[in-house]
Amino acid sequence: MRPGSAAPELKIEFFAFANINNTIRLREGRLLVRLSDLLEGAPEGVVRAIAHILLAKMYRKPIDRGHAARYRRYVGSHEVVNKARQVRQMRGRKRLHSPRGHIYDLEAIFEDLNRRFFHGLMGRPRMSWSPTRTCRILGHYDPAHNAIVISRIFDHPAVPRYAVEYIVYHEMLHLKHPVRLRGSRRCVHSAEFQAEEKLFPEWERAEGFLKKLCTIL
Numbered sequence: 129m130r131p132g133s134a135a136p137e138l139k140i141e142f143f144a145f146a147n148i149n150n151t152i153r154l155r156e157g158r159l160l161v162r163l164s165d166l167l168e169g170a171p172e173g174v175v176r177a178i179a180h181i182l183l184a185k186m187y188r189k190p191i192d193r194g195h196a197a198r199y200r201r202y203v204g205s206h207e208v209v210n211k212a213r214q215v216r217q218m219r220g221r222k223r224l225h226s227p228r229g230h231i232y233d234l235e236a237i238f239e240d241l242n243r244r245f246f247h248g249l250m251g252r253p254r255m256s257w258s259p260t261r262t263c264r265i266l267g268h269y270d271p272a273h274n275a276i277v278i279s280r281i282f283d284h285p286a287v288p289r290y291a292v293e294y295i296v297y298h299e300m301l302h303l304k305h306p307v308r309l310r311g312s313r314r315c316v317h318s319a320e321f322q323a324e325e326k327l328f329p330e331w332e333r334a335e336g337f338l339k340k341l342c343t344i345l
């Protein structure tokens with residue numbers, strides 16, 4: 129940055145990239161920064177490191193080795209690598225599959241839940257079964273593509289309808305309660321979220337079923 133001149137206005141947002149990715153652009157005097165939403169809730173030192181790296185890139189300055197190492201260590205950590213792999217599986221290049229499975233139709237389930245619990249007011253996102261019968265992520269709401277993806281493992285005659293409804297209901301609550309930052313921590317399932325989740329009539333049965341789902345199928 130030029131000494132003596134005012135710092136440009138900053139717009140920073142988390143973005144649901146398919147991979148861990150961070151971008152910085154200067155447009156009409158404003159700095160636009162997009163950080164991978166996988167980094168929401170990262171420790172402050174890591175966030176500082178990312179800020180340093182992006183600004184160095186933007187202004188073609190050398191990148192401090194300590195910051196570079198700090199960032200690499202974090203994104204290379206087990207937890208983050210795993211999370212990235214799972215998200216990539218679900219987001220990828222959005223090849224969405226039909227909402228109609230062999231047993232269950234996700235659009236019909238959405239509309240039914242919408243009427244029963246949301247006064248029919250929720251706009252329907254794209255509904256899709258996951259490409260494979262994954263147990264790692266049972267369901268996922270992807271704000272970048274406005275899509276709810278449900279693991280194909282649920283599209284099975286041994287899965288009761290209330291269990292499919294419950295997982296779709298959970299993802300619908302993610303639409304209703306967007307992720308908030310509380311201080312620097314990510315709050316995905318807020319207290320309100322959890323309270324509303326329990327309004328689902330078969331909440332306890334469904335939770336019990338989800339726990340054993342992947343061992344019985």
Ligand SMILES: [Zn+2]
Nearest residue numbers: 298302316317
């Ligand atoms: Zn959730």
